[in-house]
Structures are given as C-alpha cells and as structure tokens.
Amino acid sequence: MRLVFAGTPDFAQSALAALHDAGHQIALVLTQPDRPAGRGLKLQASPVKQWALAHGVPVVQPRSLRLEGKYPQEAAAARQALQAAGAECMVVAAYGLILPQWVLDLPPRGCLNIHASILPRWRGAAPIQRAIEAGDTETGITIMQMDAGLDTGDMLLVQRCPIAPGTTAAVLHDRLAALGAGAIVQALADPGALQRTPQPVEGITYAHKIDKAEAALDWSQPAAQLACRISAFNPFPGMTVPWVHNGQTELIKLWAAHAEALAQPAAPGTVISARADGVRVACGSGQLCLTELQRPGGKRLGAADFLRGFALQAGQSLKDA
Incomplete structure (x- = not known):
C-alpha cells in the first residue's frame, strides 16, 4: 500500500521501519521540526526524520497543519505535499500535532493511529507513564480509525500487554513500540477484514502530558x-x-x-x-x-x-x- 506516515519519536520510528520492511511504499513522512538537544543544544532531527532521510523518503515538518492557524503557509505547503503523495492511507504514531479535518478526509482509507493503551483508557499524550503510575496490570496497543476527537475514533485492532510490578516507562515503551509495529503491519495486511468498533462510553481516562x-x-x-x-x-x-x-x-x-x-x-x-x-x-x-x-x-x-x-x-x- 502507498502510505503517508506521521510520527516523531522512537516509538513511531519502530512502526515506520516495520511498515517499510513489510513492503509498503512510504511516499511521504510528516514529523515535528528539529529541536535543540544535548549539552550544545544543537538542532536534532527526530528518529522518524533520521529514518526517512536514510531511506530517501521525502520529509515535511510543519509547525501546524491548520490552514487558518498560526503558520498557514507551512500548513498549505504540507497540504500540497500530502496531495502530491497520493497515498491510500495515512498512519499516525506519536506525531505531536492535531490533525484537522482536511487531513483526516484526504486519504481514501483515512488515517490510522497507533495508540499505546487499550482505549478508551488513557487517551492523550502519556498513556505509557500514566498506566504505570496508576498501578495498572495490563495495557496494550489500539489501532484506531482517527476522527476529529482526542483519541476517540473507532477501534480496529487491539493487542494486550501485561505490566509486571516494577516495570519502568522505558521498558514498557520498548515493548509497546514493538507491539505497535506488529499491530499496524497486521492491520494493513488485510484492511478490508478489519471491523470498526466504537469505543466504550465507560472507562474513559486521560493521560495528561508529564510535567x-x-x-x-x-x-x-x-x-x-x-x-x-x-x-x-x-x-x-x-x-x-x-x-x-x-x-x-x-x-x-x-x-x-x-x-x-x-x-x-x-x-x-x-x-x-x-x-x-x-x-x-x-x-x-x-x-x-x-x-x-x-x-x-x-x-x-x-x-x-x-x-x-x-x-x-x-x-x-x-x-x-
């Protein structure tokens, strides 16, 4: 399948590499702008950008995708790149930007999100850390059909992962990154067989960003x-x-x-x-x-x-x- 991929950190890079290895064509990558890092605070490309550059995949790094927002020129350039990519589906993993409706509507198969929890528990920015903090004994990966809400879309595939006592966020991150990579490859192997299941209305929790x-x-x-x-x-x-x-x-x-x-x-x-x-x-x-x-x-x-x-x-x- 011809894909656009939107993601930024290591968690997302694992899925991007897995999709490429599975034979999908990555037509375009969206990722966050380079950020200062290290003692010298030099600009550093995200893990997703580093992978894309190493594999000759075009990269777009808008600060916003809202055409009427703070950076309309960057959003317009991103829209042009997305339209030119001609992707059948967009895969999103820990991207860091909210997708406006025009992005959600652009690919024929819509946008699929790899979320590091069993939705609707731990919607939001830090599901891995909040699950451990709450003492949860289980978490997992949800492949979700994205809509305009915050992690509110229909579930397409769920895979579970236990959380043993003492498991750190670093360890659980790596386990879920591998699980998410496998899950999105499985989902796209036969997308027609996926059944959309609305999220339960009970059990909703929000994983607020770590401060x-x-x-x-x-x-x-x-x-x-x-x-x-x-x-x-x-x-x-x-x-x-x-x-x-x-x-x-x-x-x-x-x-x-x-x-x-x-x-x-x-x-x-x-x-x-x-x-x-x-x-x-x-x-x-x-x-x-x-x-x-x-x-x-x-x-x-x-x-x-x-x-x-x-x-x-x-x-x-x-x-x-």
Missing part, C-alpha cells in the same frame, strides 16, 4: 503509590527528593523502589534503615525501599554503592530537608 513539576516526591503518599510513580517517571523526569549531605541540600533522583509493610509506626520521611539492599523510608502508609539512586552530576547507583558516599542513618528525617 517536570510532578517529579517532587511527597512522603505522605502511600508507599505503593510512590513506587508506581518512580517506575512511571523512569527515565523522565525522574522522581526527586531533597536530602541534606555535609550541610548542603542535594536533589537526589530515585530510579527504582518497591513498597513494603512498615513494622513500627514512623513519621513519613523518616529513614527506617539504610543497608546495602535498600534505603527504607516511612511513607503515609507502608515504607518505600529505594534500590537505585543518583546524586546530582553522578551516575545511577545501587543502594550499596550509593551509601558509600552518602551516609544515612535510621531516624533521620528527609521530609523537611
């Missing part, structure tokens, strides 16, 4: 909830907690932890023990065992290595550091 302000850890929350949040925010933005070391307050990042029962009552933020197998801290309910930590400018370390350069003692309060 750096969410990184601050609150010891008054239950340990189980904090453990889920630490996994959900690994690798971005990373949960942080202020700790005092040699009279200086440092923001420590927490990368791995699990919840345990608290044997003796203690105020939230109190260090219960600091041993090689983990730093245990009392929470609103239960205790959190921290097993991978990172000081500013340092490397991620297991608890044993971390404690060699950062003395902690039972009874110390971290809540007001």
Whole structure:
C-alpha cells in the first residue's frame, strides 16, 4: 500500500521501519521540526526524520497543519505535499500535532493511529507513564480509525500487554513500540477484514502530558503509590527528593523502589534503615525501599554503592530537608 506516515519519536520510528520492511511504499513522512538537544543544544532531527532521510523518503515538518492557524503557509505547503503523495492511507504514531479535518478526509482509507493503551483508557499524550503510575496490570496497543476527537475514533485492532510490578516507562515503551509495529503491519495486511468498533462510553481516562513539576516526591503518599510513580517517571523526569549531605541540600533522583509493610509506626520521611539492599523510608502508609539512586552530576547507583558516599542513618528525617 502507498502510505503517508506521521510520527516523531522512537516509538513511531519502530512502526515506520516495520511498515517499510513489510513492503509498503512510504511516499511521504510528516514529523515535528528539529529541536535543540544535548549539552550544545544543537538542532536534532527526530528518529522518524533520521529514518526517512536514510531511506530517501521525502520529509515535511510543519509547525501546524491548520490552514487558518498560526503558520498557514507551512500548513498549505504540507497540504500540497500530502496531495502530491497520493497515498491510500495515512498512519499516525506519536506525531505531536492535531490533525484537522482536511487531513483526516484526504486519504481514501483515512488515517490510522497507533495508540499505546487499550482505549478508551488513557487517551492523550502519556498513556505509557500514566498506566504505570496508576498501578495498572495490563495495557496494550489500539489501532484506531482517527476522527476529529482526542483519541476517540473507532477501534480496529487491539493487542494486550501485561505490566509486571516494577516495570519502568522505558521498558514498557520498548515493548509497546514493538507491539505497535506488529499491530499496524497486521492491520494493513488485510484492511478490508478489519471491523470498526466504537469505543466504550465507560472507562474513559486521560493521560495528561508529564510535567517536570510532578517529579517532587511527597512522603505522605502511600508507599505503593510512590513506587508506581518512580517506575512511571523512569527515565523522565525522574522522581526527586531533597536530602541534606555535609550541610548542603542535594536533589537526589530515585530510579527504582518497591513498597513494603512498615513494622513500627514512623513519621513519613523518616529513614527506617539504610543497608546495602535498600534505603527504607516511612511513607503515609507502608515504607518505600529505594534500590537505585543518583546524586546530582553522578551516575545511577545501587543502594550499596550509593551509601558509600552518602551516609544515612535510621531516624533521620528527609521530609523537611
């Protein structure tokens, strides 16, 4: 099939490569404009653009697709490129721009979206992280026929994936990227056999974009909830907690932890023990065992290595550091 592909990050690049390998012709790629990245803040092409350039596929990078929006010339140029591409279908994965109705109506087979959740749960920008944060035990991929709403279109194909305790967003991302790549190839192998199923009207949740302000850890929350949040925010933005070391307050990042029962009552933020197998801290309910930590400018370390350069003692309060 002759396709247009719209996507930006690694998650999307996996699907793009799979479609190409399956024999589909990628006539055009839409992706976000190059962004500053790295210490030098040099402009960097998205993973999707890098793949497209390596395979000789034309790339368009409008800042908007709205013909009456802020960048009408860029939108008009994108429309011209899409019309010239003559694609039968448009595949969208983590693109980052809202598609106006003219885009949805352009391909004969419409626009198909690869969404990283089992809709209607976790519509929106961050379904992988929000599923882990909520303690979900299952997620998956939905291939959806796009409409004008936010992830509201009919479902065409659903594939499921378990979430084991302690699974990080990075690990789940890679699993779902592979699952999504396989799912879109399966969907396009015989599109006529796909049945459109309206999304349930119950069970709708929204996966709002991750904000750096969410990184601050609150010891008054239950340990189980904090453990889920630490996994959900690994690798971005990373949960942080202020700790005092040699009279200086440092923001420590927490990368791995699990919840345990608290044997003796203690105020939230109190260090219960600091041993090689983990730093245990009392929470609103239960205790959190921290097993991978990172000081500013340092490397991620297991608890044993971390404690060699950062003395902690039972009874110390971290809540007001």
